[in-house]
Amino acid sequence: SFPWGQKSSCTVADRSFSIGTIGEILQALASAPGGRGLAGRLSSRLLPVLVAGVKDRDAEVRNNSVFGLGCLAEAAGPIIVSDYPMMLSVFSNLLAKESDQKVIDNLCAALSRMITSNVGAVPLDQVFPALVLNLPLKEDLEENKTVLTCLDVVHKHSPALVVRFMKPIVSACSHVAALKETDEETRKVLVVLLKALVQDSGADFQAAVSSLPAEQQTQLHTLISAS
Numbered sequence: 001s002f003p004w005g006q007k008s009s010c011t012v013a014d015r016s017f018s019i020g021t022i023g024e025i026l027q028a029l030a031s032a033p034g035g036r037g038l039a040g041r042l043s044s045r046l047l048p049v050l051v052a053g054v055k056d057r058d059a060e061v062r063n064n065s066v067f068g069l070g071c072l073a074e075a076a077g078p079i080i081v082s083d084y085p086m087m088l089s090v091f092s093n094l095l096a097k098e099s100d101q102k103v104i105d106n107l108c109a110a111l112s113r114m115i116t117s118n119v120g121a122v123p124l125d126q127v128f129p130a131l132v133l134n135l136p137l138k139e140d141l142e143e144n145k146t147v148l149t150c151l152d153v154v155h156k157h158s159p160a161l162v163v164r165f166m167k168p169i170v171s172a173c174s175h176v177a178a179l180k181e182t183d184e185e186t187r188k189v190l191v192v193l194l195k196a197l198v199q200d201s202g203a204d205f206q207a208a209v210s211s212l213p214a215e216q217q218t219q220l221h222t223l224i225s226a227s
Contacts, residue, residue, distance in 0.1 A: 016060045019053045022046060023068035030075040040079030043072060047083060054090055059100040066094070066103060070110025070146075074117050081121045084114065088127060095130060102139045109143035112150035119157045128154060132165045135172035144176050145186040152193045155200070162197070163204045170197075170208035174216040177223055191227045198224060 010018075026046075029035030050072065053065025069087055073080055088111075095107050111131045115122050131150075137143055151169060155162045162169060176182055176190055197205045209217055
């Protein structure tokens with residue numbers, strides 16, 4: 001069994017570190033050969049630990065637990081779909097009362113991982129608005145790639161839903177485009193998404209872009225035409 005994170009005698013630093021380590025292992029399993037089966041076998045032991053961590057008093061423990069749950073969804077894939085309703089309920093409850101920005105960013109990333117891994121298992125009408133309305137990410141900028149990948153998946157799966165939230169989506173894209181911290185890989189994912197939006201929902205996309213400040217409009221147009 002996993003003693004980590006269970007005893008209240010554990011210091012916050014211990015809980016945070018052990019749960020953070022679980023998250024990093026799960027993230028590595030997502031791309032490792034045989035990782036899916038292993039993550040699936042571990043899921044029944046890890047889920048209770050991570051769900052308990054989401055309710056922790058300490059923001060760093062909550063943050064690492066949310067990250068771990070998102071990575072578990074990504075690594076275990078279809079094996080964990082039966083736990084999706086419980087996980088979504090845990091995230092929804094946390095999102096309603098969370099005040100720590102990094103935790104909110106990680107909630108967006110975890111929801112994105114769940115959607116990207118199993119888009120058909122998520123009630124998008126309920127979950128997608130909560131995700132989009134908490135964008136752009138403000139502190140955990142490394143997760144922009146995760147979120148943009150998810151937006152692309154939802155656009156392919158439920159284009160009408162993306163059109164409904166085109167304005168906040170375009171605004172979030174513009175925010176990522178302007179960040180000097182945005183790496184090359186994230187930019188590539190951003191361009192793929194922008195081009196798909198132009199191609200499939202051109203009028204709605206242009207309307208959303210035209211509501212941005214002039215400088216941001218130019219930046220997005222340049223990004224789309226340059227690549």
